[in-house]
Amino acid sequence: MNIQKKIWLLAVVVLLIMATIWMSLTFYNQKMQDQYNNILERYLVMNELTSTSQQMVTALNNYLLIPVAENLETIDNSKMQIQEMKEEVADFKNTENELALTSYINLIDSLIETTDRSLVFHSEAGTENARRALNEATYISNYISEMTLTLIDTELKTYDRFYRGIINQSEELNQLGIWVLLLITFLLLLYTYWFSLRITKPVEQLTRAASELSKGRFDLKIEVDSKDEIAFLGKMFEHMRNNINNLISEIQQKAQLENELQQSKLLLKESQLRSLQSQINPHFLFNTLNTVSKKAYLEGSEETSDLLVSVAGLLRYNLKHLDKSMTLYDEVNVLKQYINIQKARFTDRLTFHTEIDQTCLHIEIPGLTLQPIVENAMIHAIEPNEDGGVIWFRVKDEGDRVTVEVEDDGPGMPKDKIQQIIDEEQQHDTMAGHASGIGLSNVVKRLRLFNGCEDVIKIEGNKGNGTKVILHIFKERGVDRDDKVTTG
Incomplete structure (x- = not known):
């Protein structure tokens, strides 16, 4: 495996570990958040239902006193909101609150029915009957408020174990995260040490070989124990050492031969010079004397x-x-x-x-x-x-x-x-x-x-x-x- 593949392997391992941790934490946090949001939504819906019921009773009272379209429209909007929230409350049923929620839903239906009856009496000029229906609606609204508090209290008791479980799981998750982090750190350090050793050890071998070559020792064989580019570099280094060693031997032999040849050339030149100098003849001397x-x-x-x-x-x-x-x-x-x-x-x-x-x-x-x-x-x-x-x-x-x-x-x-x-x-x-x-x-x-x-x-x-x-x-x-x- 070459160095590039080793580096990519290290990066992939670290990336997989980090991705696994991130996905696990994200899944667990999302699950806890969904559960918490579900519980909070139950509380908010029942609280809003109580507030809307009181608002509808107040709007009914205002309408009976001042029968204008604006008050009637407020009553209709409140009834629609109560109907929607009633359907949501129906989904909150479980084995522990089924009876209470059924009574709660019946109260909501009674409140709506009483409100409609009060409006009918008022339209028929039955003011007294309309007032009695308003009082009954007020009573039902107050009872709904009380029952809402009772249901919320029941929900708190019901999900108390869940809250404590969340806290315990959070503490256990923290401890698990610490141990996982320590384990991952140890594994990464171990792998990083092995990875760096696979690179630095051959480099150190090449460094020692280069140091010996710089001292003129060309007789030491260069060996690199790896299967990557550094091994190829070591082979080329060994080939270069052999070439230099052979070249030095050839240079020494050539220097010796050159020295001998130079001595021979000097002797030959001296001999040639003396031979040329000895060729002077007396011809010029005779002409000059004449x-x-x-x-x-x-x-x-x-x-x-x-x-x-x-x-x-x-x-x-x-x-x-x-x-x-x-x-x-x-x-x-x-x-x-x-x-x-x-x-x-x-x-x-x-x-x-x-x-x-x-x-x-x-x-x-x-x-x-x-x-x-x-x-x-x-x-x-x-x-x-x-x-x-x-x-x-x-x-x-x-x-x-x-x-x-x-x-x-x-x-x-x-x-x-x-x-x-x-x-x-x-x-x-x-x-x-x-x-x-x-x-x-x-x-x-x-x-x-x-x-x-x-x-x-x-x-x-x-x-x-x-x-x-x-x-x-x-x-x-x-x-x-x-x-x-x-x-x-």
């Missing part, structure tokens, strides 16, 4: 000295800071040294424009990231063109990231080749053979390892319209972003 030697041959020593300073700084940076993360400020400075060297090589054939947001230069990136991108533009846009070309270098703040753009006005490249460059599996074969030995693929791989995400590069351009390489350097590395998302 340029410096030609410049020293063609020009004076002052400009050659500046060029050698740039070369020395560039070599020092490449060899000393390649395995570290550097700020964008350091990368821009070494890029400027690289451009100075290339301008000495290409002279007027090279035009280099910069647009740098100084507020972004504190961002960290892997060492030797910008030079390979610009060098790629040198190889593909400047060297093949006899007239040289233009390279634009931009650093912009894009909110959560800093974008670095390297754009040239070279021959560009088709869409399919751009897709091959973006695709990590194809990059090494298509773009690796650069003068510096660190191709675009190595730059992309290092940025991806450094940022912890794949979205680090975008290449725009069509064949014949130049090329733009866009690098995304996130202000927060991948691990920091994941921690923020988890915390949020």
